[in-house]
Amino acid sequence: MDRLNSNLFLQNCNIMKENEKLRKKAQSLNQENQALLSELKQKLSKGNSKGNAQNTISDLNRVMMGKSNQNKPSSKIERRKSMMFIVVIGYNG
Secondary structure, rough: OOHHHHHHHHHHHHHHHHHHHHHHHHHHHHHHHHHHHHHHHHHHHHHHHHHHHHHHHHHHHHHHHHHHOOOOOOOOHHHHHHHHHHHHHHHHO
């Protein structure tokens, strides 16, 4: 029984370490996403007509405001949407 508890304890420690790594990676990706969003907004403001750029920026703000209230997506679909948004911003840059 003690050996089983020791094994479970070690597994739990490893899971917590991995969780911390993933949390830091998620924070890093979020910061990168915010920087890319800011860069995209600047490019849109400079490159497009004023009205069209404002509509596009408003759409981006609406998408990001929906995500900023959550530390992590609640479902696999939300995670995919987040990743697709990151890929789209990277592709347009």
